[in-house]
Every structure is written in structure tokens, then in C-alpha cells.
Amino acid sequence: MIKGIAGSVIVAIGALTALSVLGLDLAPLLAGAGIVGLAITLASQGVLGDIINGFLILLEDQYGVGDVIIVGEVAGFVESMNLRITxxxxxxxxxxxxxxxxxxxxxxxxxxxxRVDIMIPISHTSDLDQALSLVKQTADDMRSEPSWRDFILEPPSLLGVDQLDHVGATVRIWIKTLPLKQWEVAREYRRRLKxxxxxxxxxxxxxxxxxxxxxxxxxVNMSRNNATSRHSFRDETDGSSNDKIPHQKP
Known part of the structure; x- marks a missing residue:
């Protein structure tokens, strides 16, 4: 970025010096360039804001080419950046x-x-102390191997039971790694823990x-009640019908 800015400044100075050697009066030219520059600045305030913010990003070293960043809802690998865009x-x-x-x-x-931040839910029927021991032991064994020792910077930190709900007991562990190695370490650790x-x-x-x-x-036993109701209704019907039949003389 500095090389690009320095190259532009050197080209501008060289052009002005060449015009001066040719005998041209630079005062009116510089005055006209100042007016044009002011007009361009007023017309392109967004571009000016991009340049100022880009300069602050570089000055504060917020990120650089090769980093993985999240900006709002967008995430990705920084492929290129300059004073105006990323x-x-x-x-x-x-x-x-x-x-x-x-x-x-x-x-x-x-x-x-x-950092690898992994949360492992353990069922209520499993031995929680044994699960905690395995979570820590698996991470320590992985760090002790030569192929992973350079990637894991510090001994893994077992935080313990981070949550207890209807799923089970959630165990949390932190593993500090080199930049951009957290995903590789996390995949291998999950495989071994399984x-x-x-x-x-x-x-x-x-x-x-x-x-x-x-x-x-x-x-209520509906079948019994229905049978009792039908029996009572039949008795009442029989009695009432006998009363209503008139006695006939022989």
C-alpha cells in the first residue's frame, strides 16, 4: 500500500518538475488543479470516506491479507485490500x-x-465424571503427539459443565491454537472424542x-352404565304396558 502511494506521489512530482523544466508556469496550473480537486472531493465524499477508513484499518492493523474476518453478516478469507475496498x-x-x-x-x-471452543452434550444416563475425564484426556493426548504439538499452543482448558437442561449436561473445553488452525484441530479432536x-x-x-x-x-364405565340403563328402561316399559292393557271379561 505504501509503495502504491509513494509511486503516485513520485509520478506527480516528476510530472510537475518536467513541466517546470519546459518553462511552463505552474502557478495557474496548480490553482486550477486545486479547484478541480475540491470539486472532485465534494462530489465523491463516499470514496473519501473509504480512503480514510482504509487508512485507519491499515494504521491500526485491524486485519490484513490472509486473515479470516467477519464483517456484519459476511465472513471470509481476506484475499486483497486497498485504501478503498476489501x-x-x-x-x-x-x-x-x-x-x-x-x-x-x-x-x-x-x-x-x-481458539477451539467445543461444547459436548452428555446424556443424563451417562457417567458425568467419566465423561469429563475423557474430554480432558483426549485433548491432552492429542497435544502430546508431535504432529499436533506445534498447532496447540497451550494445555487444553476444561471449563466443566457449562449447561444443564433437557438435552443433558453440556461440557465445554477450550484449545488454544495457531492462527487458522482451529478448524483443523477441532475436526480431529471431535473424531477422537467420538x-x-x-x-x-x-x-x-x-x-x-x-x-x-x-x-x-x-x-365412568360406559358399557356397564348403558346396560343398566337399558335394563331399567325395559322394566319400566313392561310395567307401564301391563297397566295400560284393559281387563277383558271371559
């Missing part, structure tokens, strides 16, 4: 161009170091629900 390449290969003035809050996922859980018979927590049915009305 270009990201997302996981689908799309090139996203963002004007620097639109970058107000940025999350840098690869600044100096990264094998360790299967061997120990520990189940992953799943959502559970219970259903209770209650009624405010008493339970």
Missing part, C-alpha cells in the same frame, strides 16, 4: 467486495492466535420430552 473469499468461493466505509465492526478470527465415548459407553445427549395426560372428569 475483498473476501467465502467458503463457497464467492468473491465479496466491501467498501471500507461500510466496515465499522470487524471480527478477526486469525489475529496472533485462535471413538473414546463409544469405547467407554458414554452417550451424547439428545432432546427429551415427557407427556402427562390428566382429566378433571371421573372415569
Amino acid at each position: 475483498q473476501l473469499r467465502n467458503e463457497e468461493g464467492r468473491l465479496i467486495t466491501i467498501p471500507n466505509r461500510e466496515i465499522t465492526i470487524v471480527q478477526n478470527l486469525s489475529k496472533e492466535w485462535s 471413538f473414546a465415548f463409544d469405547k467407554a459407553g458414554i452417550n451424547i445427549g439428545v432432546p427429551q420430552q415427557s407427556l402427562q395426560v390428566q382429566s378433571a372428569l371421573p372415569i
